[in-house]
Amino acid sequence: MSKLSKPSLELATKVLSELEYADRLNGYRMSPAVGNARHSLFSFQEATNFLKIGDIGDLMIKGGSTSIAFINPQELRTWVDRVYGDQELVAALDELLATEASLAEKISTMKQLMKERLDGCHAVLAAENDNQKDKEGHYA
Amino acid sequence: MKGHMGKILRIDLTSRSLSVIDTAQYEGWFGGHGMGSAIFWDLCKDKAISGYDPRNVITIMTSPLSGTLVPSASGRTEICGIGIQSYPTEWYTRSNVGGRFSAMLKYAGWDGIVIEGKADKPVWINIINDQVTIESAESLWGLDAWQTQEEIWSAVMGERNYEGWWQVGTARDSGRSTQKPAVLAIGQAGEHLNRNAAIIHDAGNGAGQGGFGGVWGAKNLKAISVMGTGSISIADPNALIEARRWHQSRQYNVDAPAMQFPTDNFPPMYGTMARTPGFAPLILPVTEPSRPKGCAGCFVACRKRTQSGYSNESTCVETAYYLDGGPEIQWKAADLLQRYGLNVYDINIFNYLRELNKMGILGRGKQIECDLPFEKFGSWEFIDMYCRQIAYREGIGADLGEGIIRASAKWGRLEEDLNSGILPFPNWGFNEHYDPRLEVEWSYGSILGDRDINEHDFNWYVHWMPMVTAAAGQPPAYSAEKISEIFAKKLSPYNDPMMPDYSEEGIYSDAKIKSVAWHRHYTRFYKQSMLFCDWAWPDLINVNVPNLEGTTGEAEPKFINAVTGGNITFEEGMELGRKIWNLDRAIWTLQGRHRDQEVHAGYVYNVPTTVPYHLPVYENGEWKFSTCEGRTLDRNKWEDFKTRYYKFEGWDPETGWPTRAALSSVGLGQVADELAKNDRLGK
Numbered sequence: 001m002s003k004l005s006k007p008s009l010e011l012a013t014k015v016l017s018e019l020e021y022a023d024r025l026n027g028y029r030m031s032p033a034v035g036n037a038r039h040s041l042f043s044f045q046e047a048t049n050f051l052k053i054g055d056i057g058d059l060m061i062k063g064g065s066t067s068i069a070f071i072n073p074q075e076l077r078t079w080v081d082r083v084y085g086d087q088e089l090v091a092a093l094d095e096l097l098a099t100e101a102s103l104a105e106k107i108s109t110m111k112q113l114m115k116e117r118l119d120g121c122h123a124v125l126a127a128e129n130d131n132q133k134d135k136e137g138h139y140a
Numbered sequence: 141m142k143g144h145m146g147k148i149l150r151i152d153l154t155s156r157s158l159s160v161i162d163t164a165q166y167e168g169w170f171g172g173h174g175m176g177s178a179i180f181w182d183l184c185k186d187k188a189i190s191g192y193d194p195r196n197v198i199t200i201m202t203s204p205l206s207g208t209l210v211p212s213a214s215g216r217t218e219i220c221g222i223g224i225q226s227y228p229t230e231w232y233t234r235s236n237v238g239g240r241f242s243a244m245l246k247y248a249g250w251d252g253i254v255i256e257g258k259a260d261k262p263v264w265i266n267i268i269n270d271q272v273t274i275e276s277a278e279s280l281w282g283l284d285a286w287q288t289q290e291e292i293w294s295a296v297m298g299e300r301n302y303e304g305w306w307q308v309g310t311a312r313d314s315g316r317s318t319q320k321p322a323v324l325a326i327g328q329a330g331e332h333l334n335r336n337a338a339i340i341h342d343a344g345n346g347a348g349q350g351g352f353g354g355v356w357g358a359k360n361l362k363a364i365s366v367m368g369t370g371s372i373s374i375a376d377p378n379a380l381i382e383a384r385r386w387h388q389s390r391q392y393n394v395d396a397p398a399m400q401f402p403t404d405n406f407p408p409m410y411g412t413m414a415r416t417p418g419f420a421p422l423i424l425p426v427t428e429p430s431r432p433k434g435c436a437g438c439f440v441a442c443r444k445r446t447q448s449g450y451s452n453e454s455t456c457v458e459t460a461y462y463l464d465g466g467p468e469i470q471w472k473a474a475d476l477l478q479r480y481g482l483n484v485y486d487i488n489i490f491n492y493l494r495e496l497n498k499m500g501i502l503g504r505g506k507q508i509e510c511d512l513p514f515e516k517f518g519s520w521e522f523i524d525m526y527c528r529q530i531a532y533r534e535g536i537g538a539d540l541g542e543g544i545i546r547a548s549a550k551w552g553r554l555e556e557d558l559n560s561g562i563l564p565f566p567n568w569g570f571n572e573h574y575d576p577r578l579e580v581e582w583s584y585g586s587i588l589g590d591r592d593i594n595e596h597d598f599n600w601y602v603h604w605m606p607m608v609t610a611a612a613g614q615p616p617a618y619s620a621e622k623i624s625e626i627f628a629k630k631l632s633p634y635n636d637p638m639m640p641d642y643s644e645e646g647i648y649s650d651a652k653i654k655s656v657a658w659h660r661h662y663t664r665f666y667k668q669s670m671l672f673c674d675w676a677w678p679d680l681i682n683v684n685v686p687n688l689e690g691t692t693g694e695a696e697p698k699f700i701n702a703v704t705g706g707n708i709t710f711e712e713g714m715e716l717g718r719k720i721w722n723l724d725r726a727i728w729t730l731q732g733r734h735r736d737q738e739v740h741a742g743y744v745y746n747v748p749t750t751v752p753y754h755l756p757v758y759e760n761g762e763w764k765f766s767t768c769e770g771r772t773l774d775r776n777k778w779e780d781f782k783t784r785y786y787k788f789e790g791w792d793p794e795t796g797w798p799t800r801a802a803l804s805s806v807g808l809g810q811v812a813d814e815l816a817k818n819d820r821l822g823k
Contacts, residue, residue, distance in 0.1 A: 021498040028751045030607065034457050035574040036751055037488075038564065040495050053611070068611055072750055102613025103752070 143204025214437025248368025315369025327481030344453025375705025792822025
C-alpha cells in the first residue's frame with residue numbers, strides 16, 4: 001500500500017543524485033565470524049540497495065549463513081531530514097520508530113519506504129524527460 | 141607419546157640440507173603452537189629480526205590428534221614464525237589452516253616441518269613418506285596457488301587420474317593411496333613479498349593472518365607437497381571411537397533435532413549454533429547443487445563443494461568481502477583471493493578506499509594516485525583489477541601490497557584515520573573483527589598478543605545468538621543468566637559466574653581478567669597446540685541437549701588421552717596453555733614489547749558504538765542482554781585493567797614483561813635466564 005505521495009521534481013533530482021562525502025550515510029553489515037563492518041553509502045539508491053535481511057524463516061533456518069545489512073533507523077531519519085528535507089518520508093520513519101517492531105521488520109519496512117520513494121522519483125524524472133522531449137520536438 | 145610420529149623435518153633452504161629433530165625432545169609441548177614456539181625459541185637465535193630475514197624460523201606443525209578420528213581436530217596445521225603483517229613491530233605470530241595437510245604429513249611419518257634460511261632460487265619441497273627432496277620451482281614461479289598445486293600433483297602422480305588407487309613413489313613397499321598429495325602453496329602475492337599474502341591449501345584453505353605467504357616468498361619457497369601412506373598409532377582405539385560416538389550423539393541430529401522450529405522442522409538455533417551440516421560458507425547463498433565438505437576427520441563438514449566449482453571450500457570472510465555485484469561475482473571474488481594467495485582481512489578495505497576517493501584524496505590525478513574504477517565498484521572488472529594490482533604490486537597495489545596500515549602511514553593519514561575510525565584497525569594493524577569496545581576478550585586478547593585473535597570461543601554464545609534472535613523478533617534461545625551459569629561450570633579453573641558480564645563495569649572487572657586469561661590459555665593449548673578447530677570448540681553451550689551443557693571440560697582430555705595414552709586433565713591442559721602464553725610473551729619481550737605499546741587504536745576510545753550489539757550484562761542485580769549502544773573503552777580503566785591483568789599473570793606491571801617467578805612456575809626457568817641476559821626480565 002502506497003504511503004508516499006508523488007515527489008516534487010526538485011526532491012526527485014536530489015534523491016537520484018550522488019552525494020558528497022560529508023553527506024554519506026553509515027550502513028553496517030552484520031555477519032557471524034566477521035562481525036559488524038561499516039559501509040559508507042553515497043546515494044539514496046545505494047542506501048536502499050544496501051538494506052537487506054532474509055525473511056525471518058530464512059534467518060531462523062540459516063542463521064550463520066545469512067547476513068544483516070542494517071542502517072540505524074534513527075540515523076536514517078536524521079539523514080533523510082538533513083540531506084533531502086523529505087518531511088513525508090521523515091514522518092513515515094517516525095511512525096516506524098515509534099513501533100516495537102523487530103530489527104528484521106524495521107529493515108524490511110525501511111527498505112519498502114525507500115524503494116517507494118525511489119520509484120516515485122524515477123517516475124517523476126522520466127515524465128520530466130518526456131516533457132523535455134516533447135518541447136524539443138515542438139520547437140524543432 | 142602415542143599420536144606422534146617421532147620425527148620433525150628440518151630444512152635449511154640456504155644450504156639445501158635436511159635433518160631430523162626427534163619429536164621426543166619437544167613432547168612436553170604436545171604439538172602445534174606450543175611445539176612450534178619451543179622450536180622457534182631454540183633455533184631462532186636473534187628474535188628481533190624482520191620476518192623477511194633469512195634467519196626467520198618457520199614451523200609448520202601437526203598435533204597428536206592430527207589425522208585421527210578426533211572430531212573437528214584432525215585437519216588443522218599451525219604455522220608460526222616472525223610475521224610481516226603486524227604494525228609497527230613484526231611480531232612473532234601464528235596462523236592456522238584447515239584441510240588435510242596435517243593429516244597427510246602424519247601419514248608420511250612427520251610431526252612437523254621447520255624451515256630455515258633462504259633458497260638462492262625458487263624451490264618446492266617434495267615429501268613422499270620419508271623421502272624428501274628440494275625441487276626447482278622456477279617453472280612454478282608466476283603461477284597462482286591453484287595452478288601450482290595442479291602442477292605439483294602432476295609432478296608427483298604423473299599421468300595417473302585422481303579417481304583410483306595409485307602406487308606412491310618408486311619403492312615396492314611405499315604404499316598405495318587414493319589421495320592427491322596435500323600441498324601448501326603461495327600465489328603471486330607471496331612471490332611479490334606482500335605483507336597480506338597467504339599460504340593456500342587445496343581450493344579454499346588459507347593461512348592468511350601474519351603474512352606468511354610473503355615470508356615464504358622471501359625464502360624463495362613456492363610450495364610444500366606431502367604424500368603419505370602410513371598410519372598413526374593410537375593408544376586406545378576403542379576409547380577414541382567411543383568418545384567420538386559420545387560427542388557426536390550430542391551434536392545436531394538430522395533425524396530428530398532436539399528443538400523443533402515451527403516451520404519445516406528446521407532447528408530454531410541457526411546453523412552456527414546447532415552446527416547443522418554445511419552451515420558455512422558464511423554468507424554464501426549457494427543456490428546450486430552442492431554438498432557438504434569437511435576437513436580431515438571432521439563430521440561437522442561446515443564447507444561446501446558446488447556444481448559450478450565457484451568458491452569451493454571457501455568458508456569464511458573471503459566468501460563475504462565483495463557482496464555488491466551479486467552472487468556469481470561474490471563467489472568468483474572468493475576464488476580470486478585463493479588463487480593469488482591474498483589475505484582477505486587486509487584487503488577488505490573498500491570502504492576506506494572509497495571514502496578517500498570521495499574526499500578527493502585518492503583517485504586518478506589525486507594526492508594518492510589510483511586508477512581503480514570506483515564508478516564500477518561492485519562489478520567483476522573492479523574486483524579483478526583490484527586483486528591483480530595488489531598481488532602484482534601494480535598501481536595502487538604497490539602501496540597496498542605493504543598492507544593497508546603501512547600504506548596509510550605512507551600516505552600520512554594513519555593516525556588521523558585510526559582516531560576517527562574510518563580505518564577500523566584496532567590492534568597491531570589488523571582489521572576489526574568483533575567490536576573492540578564491547579566484546580573485549582577479543583580486543584584485549586589481541587592487543588595483549590600479536591594479532592587479531594580470530595577465536596570464536598565465546599562469540600557464538602554471547603553475541604551472535606542474542607543478536608540473531610533479537611533481529612528476528614524471537615526470544616533468545618537461552619538467557620543471559622544461563623550463559624553465566626554454564627560458563628561458571630565450564631570455564632575451569634576460574635569458574636566465576638561474572639565472567640560473561642559485558643556491562644560498562646563488567647569489562648574492567650576481576651572476573652573479566654579471569655575470562656581473558658582463560659581464553660588466552662585455552663586457545664594456546666587446546667586450539668592452537670592440540671588443534672581443536674575454532675568453529676567447533678570449545679563446546680560450551682549446546683542446544684541439542686536438554687541441559688544445554690556442551691562437552692568442553694570432559695571431551696578435550698577424553699580425546700587427548702585416548703590418542704596419546706596419557707592421563708592429562710582439563711586443568712593441566714589449561715596450565716600448559718599458560719606455559720605457552722608465557723613463552724610467547726617472552727619472545728615478544730625480546731622483540732621489544734612494552735606495556736606502553738599495548739594500547740588500542742584511537743577510535744576505540746573516541747568513537748561510541750552506534751549499532752545494536754547484543755551481549756549479556758549484569759546490571760542492577762540481574763542478568764539480561766543489552767544492545768550496548770553508545771559505548772567506548774575508557775583509557776584509564778584499560779590501563780588499570782592491564783596492570784591488574786599483568787599481576788594476575790605474574791608479569792611486571794611496569795613493563796608487562798614476564799617475571800622469573802611466573803616463568804619458573806611453568807617450568808621456563810631457562811627462558812627467564814635469557815630474558816635476564818637481555819635485561820628484559822620483569823621485576
